[in-house]
Amino acid sequence: MTSHVADLADPPASPRARFPLRPELGFAKKVRPLGTPGFAAVKLFAPMAANTQQVVGPNKVVAVYFTLKNDAGEVVETNRRGGKPLIYLHGVKAILPGLEQALEGKKKDEQFSVTIPPALAWGDHRPEHVEKVLRSTLPADMNLQVGMLLRGTDPNGRPVAATIVKIEGEEVTLDRNHPLAGKTLHYDVIVAGIRDATREEAMHGHVHGPGDAHH
Ligand code: ZN
16 A cells, blocks of 8 residues: 555666566556555445535545546546545545645535646656567567556566557567656546544555454
8 A cells, every 4th residue: 555656657676677577458448547556445434424524635535536538538547437436545645646736625525627747647758768678588478569568577576567669570669657657637536525534544644444454
């Protein structure tokens, strides 16, 4: 639960190192720009008294539905249409800075749209994170395709990810930037719930769902 926006943007310790890679198909529809894994959305929000007017701010646990679109208006990710709400602890950078800023002060059931520049999202696209490798450095049984996301670990055991952007004969161009690096993001957001964080949640810096109260 400590993952935040910097994870994928960190430069690999050894950019040209070989590492075991696994393909992850259909990635374009499965990006997780919020970097907030492990949400347990079940029964985290009991109905609140009608006169309790909670406002999003530090030490609040917030549930949101959102749709993320790119500049072309295409949906990149959404948890509407039957998805579970995103539930996060406000004020600890569990979500993108631009989204957290936009949520500050909002009330339950409030809806809004926000446009987030790369600097408040996944940062600039860094050309030095694009590199060419030989096909032979990648597992031989892999059916490489442009757009495929490869995941692996570098020699220091740190997770790395790269998108295949070009295949030319024996040369494969990998982009280690986050897929949303350099992109302006357009979010439509609905605040589905707000509650006080428990003392433990505030101390730990994350939301506790059913089943992970002991750690
Ligand atoms: Zn905890």
